[in-house]
Amino acid sequence: MEMLKMTDISKSFFGVTVLDHVDFSVERGEIHALLGENGAGKSTLMNILAGVYTRDSGQVVFNGKPLEHSSVAATEQAGIAFVHQELNLFNDLKVYENIFLRKEITGALGILNKRAMIEQSHALFQRLGVDIDPCAMVSELETGKKQLLEIAKALHANAELFILDEPTTALNNEEIAHLFAIVRRLKEAGKSFIFISHKMTEIFALADRYTVLRNGKFIHSGAVADTTPMEVTRMMVGERYSEEEAYIQRELGEPILEMEGLCGHGFHNIDLTIRRGEVVGFTGLVGAGISELFQTIFGELPITGGTLRIAGVPITSHNIHKAMLNKVSMIAANRKENSIIPDFTLLENNYVSEHTLSFRHQHISKKKEIAKYEQLRQKLNIKSNSPDDMITALSGGNQQKVILARWLNTQADILLMDNPTQGIDVGAKAEIYRLIQELAQAGKTILVNTLEIPEIQKVADRCVIFYHGDLKAQLERRDISEEAVMLQATNAINTAEVSK
Amino acid sequence: MEKNTLTARKSGSITKAIGNYSFILIFLAIFVAYLIINQGATTWSGVMNILRHSAVVGILAFGMGMVIITGGIDLSVGSMLALVGGLTVVVFNNTNNPVITFLFALFAGAMCGLINGVFVGVAKMPAFIVTLSTMLIYRSIAQYYLRTMGLSIYNMEGTLSTYDAIYGFGQAKVFTVPVVGIVLILVTAIMVYVSTMTKFGKRVYAVGSNEKAAHLAGINVTVTRVMVFVVTGVLAGVSAFLLLAMNGSMDPATVGKSYEMYAIAAVVIGGISMSGGKGKLLGVLFGAMSYTIIDKIIASLGLDALINDTIKGSILLVAVLIQMVVPVIRGKLKKTGN
Numbered sequence: 108m109e110m111l112k113m114t115d116i117s118k119s120f121f122g123v124t125v126l127d128h129v130d131f132s133v134e135r136g137e138i139h140a141l142l143g144e145n146g147a148g149k150s151t152l153m154n155i156l157a158g159v160y161t162r163d164s165g166q167v168v169f170n171g172k173p174l175e176h177s178s179v180a181a182t183e184q185a186g187i188a189f190v191h192q193e194l195n196l197f198n199d200l201k202v203y204e205n206i207f208l209r210k211e212i213t214g215a216l217g218i219l220n221k222r223a224m225i226e227q228s229h230a231l232f233q234r235l236g237v238d239i240d241p242c243a244m245v246s247e248l249e250t251g252k253k254q255l256l257e258i259a260k261a262l263h264a265n266a267e268l269f270i271l272d273e274p275t276t277a278l279n280n281e282e283i284a285h286l287f288a289i290v291r292r293l294k295e296a297g298k299s300f301i302f303i304s305h306k307m308t309e310i311f312a313l314a315d316r317y318t319v320l321r322n323g324k325f326i327h328s329g330a331v332a333d334t335t336p337m338e339v340t341r342m343m344v345g346e347r348y349s350e351e352e353a354y355i356q357r358e359l360g361e362p363i364l365e366m367e368g369l370c371g372h373g374f375h376n377i378d379l380t381i382r383r384g385e386v387v388g389f390t391g392l393v394g395a396g397i398s399e400l401f402q403t404i405f406g407e408l409p410i411t412g413g414t415l416r417i418a419g420v421p422i423t424s425h426n427i428h429k430a431m432l433n434k435v436s437m438i439a440a441n442r443k444e445n446s447i448i449p450d451f452t453l454l455e456n457n458y459v460s461e462h463t464l465s466f467r468h469q470h471i472s473k474k475k476e477i478a479k480y481e482q483l484r485q486k487l488n489i490k491s492n493s494p495d496d497m498i499t500a501l502s503g504g505n506q507q508k509v510i511l512a513r514w515l516n517t518q519a520d521i522l523l524m525d526n527p528t529q530g531i532d533v534g535a536k537a538e539i540y541r542l543i544q545e546l547a548q549a550g551k552t553i554l555v556n557t558l559e560i561p562e563i564q565k566v567a568d569r570c571v572i573f574y575h576g577d578l579k580a581q582l583e584r585r586d587i588s589e590e591a592v593m594l595q596a597t598n599a600i601n602t603a604e605v606s607k
Numbered sequence: 608m609e610k611n612t613l614t615a616r617k618s619g620s621i622t623k624a625i626g627n628y629s630f631i632l633i634f635l636a637i638f639v640a641y642l643i644i645n646q647g648a649t650t651w652s653g654v655m656n657i658l659r660h661s662a663v664v665g666i667l668a669f670g671m672g673m674v675i676i677t678g679g680i681d682l683s684v685g686s687m688l689a690l691v692g693g694l695t696v697v698v699f700n701n702t703n704n705p706v707i708t709f710l711f712a713l714f715a716g717a718m719c720g721l722i723n724g725v726f727v728g729v730a731k732m733p734a735f736i737v738t739l740s741t742m743l744i745y746r747s748i749a750q751y752y753l754r755t756m757g758l759s760i761y762n763m764e765g766t767l768s769t770y771d772a773i774y775g776f777g778q779a780k781v782f783t784v785p786v787v788g789i790v791l792i793l794v795t796a797i798m799v800y801v802s803t804m805t806k807f808g809k810r811v812y813a814v815g816s817n818e819k820a821a822h823l824a825g826i827n828v829t830v831t832r833v834m835v836f837v838v839t840g841v842l843a844g845v846s847a848f849l850l851l852a853m854n855g856s857m858d859p860a861t862v863g864k865s866y867e868m869y870a871i872a873a874v875v876i877g878g879i880s881m882s883g884g885k886g887k888l889l890g891v892l893f894g895a896m897s898y899t900i901i902d903k904i905i906a907s908l909g910l911d912a913l914i915n916d917t918i919k920g921s922i923l924l925v926a927v928l929i930q931m932v933v934p935v936i937r938g939k940l941k942k943t944g945n
Binding site: 407427428431437439444445446447448449450451455458459460462463464465466468469470471513517 | 804805806807809810812813815816817819820821822823824825826827884885
């Protein structure tokens with residue numbers, strides 16, 4: 108029996124179609140994997156289901172009843188729970204207070220009946236088989252527990268359909284196994300799940316059926332038992348799967364970045380040498396320590412042990428300014444939070460970093476700045492009308508190119524790119540890959556941190572895999588494959604596999 | 608279709624200009640009201656006096672504007688005026704040297720600002736709390752120090768040989784324009800240049816717009832925050848010197864009282880966003896002058912001076928309302944235009 112039926116869903120933002128007549132359905136008591144690359148339309152579809160966005164066209168029927176132009180509150184009422192990647196919990200409240208938020212049990216005069224709430228929370232956790240103290244502060248819980256608390260909270264609100272958006276990214280294997288056991292138990296009890304994940308092993312271990320979206324279009328739906336990871340991947344990436352790579356064979360120069368036993372916040376004992384002109388792909392699960400390593404090289408986080416040499420010079424005291432003088436630059440993850448200066452124009456966003464190096468000449472010659480920017484704009488193919496346009500008016504891909512231009516403007520030799528293609532459409536991604544190759548050919552050294560292994564296959568000379576702060580393995584270009592990388596990244600070789 | 612979008616863009620740019628320069632509209636409205644109310648009594652020197660009487664608050668407000676662009680606030684500028692002014696009087700009476708007196712005013716202001724800046728920038732304390740504290744401290748020191756000397760006001764010795772040079776500076780006119788007003792224009796020119804054409808100025812905006820991104824772009828956020836408070840202090844020193852040049856004396860109990868509020872109001876009327884990152888310092892000049900004209904209007908109407916703040920408060924409300932409403936109207940025009 109169909110619990111959820113979404114038919115003919117379309118949605119566009121600012122004239123760009125992100126969902127194009129998509130059909131999607133979930134049966135009662137089923138775990139349904141929703142698959143697709145970043146930008147395929149998965150999260151838009153789920154946000155429409157959860158009432159965050161309104162659809163342009165199409166119908167949603169849940170438990171036989173149509174959901175019309177619903178709000179978040181209305182879909183929650185209907186029994187749909189969205190367990191977000193960024194957890195929607197109040198860190199400064201206690202566990203039971205989070206569960207009972209807006210649904211508090213009160214006695215006479217509206218006084219909270221804390222004991223009843225705590226007892227009910229206890230019972231709820233017992234039913235779910237999780238060990239959380241209802242009176243603990245949420246801020247003190249580990250990420251895994253928070254995830255389970257989110258599910259418990261939804262369960263308490265009588266949810267029947269749970270949307271799990273990449274629930275395992277921040278979890279270790281034990282926590283993943285626990286989560287999966289709970290999901291299976293709830294499934295037995297007739298609950299349904301929409302499971303969004305990029306990890307094929309998890310999908311094949313957990314899901315019953317799958318639906319693939321690509322570029323906002325419905326591609327295929329079927330039983331997991333009838334397919335293979337290879338086939339699903341092909342459906343996800345489409346014809347580009349066989350498309351030629353951006354990679355260009357290059358001669359590498361002298362060692363430019365040397366780490367010996369390097370320790371810092373979130374990583375330890377890293378031995379690694381990177382040569383001029385090399386493109387190195389870094390990957391690992393969230394918490395692997397790669398972002399921290401990048402931030403340490405960039406001077407944002409302190410070195411706690413070992414040595415770091417940039418162009419042969421050992422780095423002792425370190426900050427961002429000194430790193431920039433050493434021609435190191437970093438394109439930070441979370442572009443909106445960490446890179447974009449929203450009240451600045453393209454030109455201002457472009458020159459802001461270079462000006463911290465040339466601060467002795469305080470006067471800004473706009474003419475010269477525009478000339479420099481225009482050169483970079485052409486080189487990076489930034490699509491914009493005027494350098495005086497606000498950066499927030501650009502698409503994600505073009506914004507990222509402006510940030511890349513910002514760092515090229517500083518004449519940096521080493522580019523640290525932390526998740527550079529986050530929230531960028533497929534076309535712009537391909538351009539970024541091409542740029543990485545061109546820059547490497549011109550002698551720039553580029554370190555890319557990404558969760559997307561195909562990305563590494565496209566651009567990198569070498570793949571470095573981290574697991575929980577350790578350098579787990581290095582793969583030469585010819586050895587990079589999705590399976591090989593995932594095996595190392597999840598530490599599956601050393602721990603029991605997540606299985607049924 | 609094409610024509611449609613063209614007109615939409617045109618009307619968009621007009622409302623945009625109104626949104627960006629609403630401070631000029633507000634100023635003109637108040638100025639025209641002043642001319643109408645005064646009718647024949649308006650004189651050239653009366654108009655020039657607007658500049659002269661805007662100078663002290665105006666110059667304070669430029670510092671305030673920079674601090675607010677970084678997302679902070681400085682409540683201590685009025686008290687700084689009292690403390691720096693008081694100490695400057697003492698220095699003058701002991702040195703009888705206008706140059707040393709002026710440089711001391713700048714230096715004392717810079718030190719007062721540096722204290723604010725270190726707490727806000729280095730210790731990362733909220734600017735509101737830090738400057739609320741120093742607001743209490745600076746004025747209290749100014750009053751207490753005076754008491755220890757057994758005096759009731761800080762009075763520049765009129766008998767000193769260079770007294771006339773300083774006092775004369777405060778009253779002087781160049782081609783009928785008061786010198787104090789010229790100083791205000793000069794400060795305006797410098798501050799507008801610094802905020803729009805220098806790397807330091809852009810840094811100030813960047814910190815207010817997105818502190819995290821500014822930091823990761825290589826900007827030293829701590830130094831920037833300290834610097835804007837120091838600049839505010841230096842400008843308070845300039846203000847204090849002008850105040851003394853105009854009056855020759857000052858009472859630390861009353862001088863500069865509520866000036867921090869008038870400075871904030873001038874900044875807000877000038878179109879600078881309290882959340883930081885947005886706005887033009889040029890607006891501060893018009894914001895400050897708008898408030899001076901209101902004083903003149905009330906005086907020429909013969910109204911009780913106590914009604915003064917009612918009118919100033921109301922104008923502030925209307926000014927901010929316009930700034931909030933214009934973008935909404937612009938957005939609606941855009942939608943219907945397309």
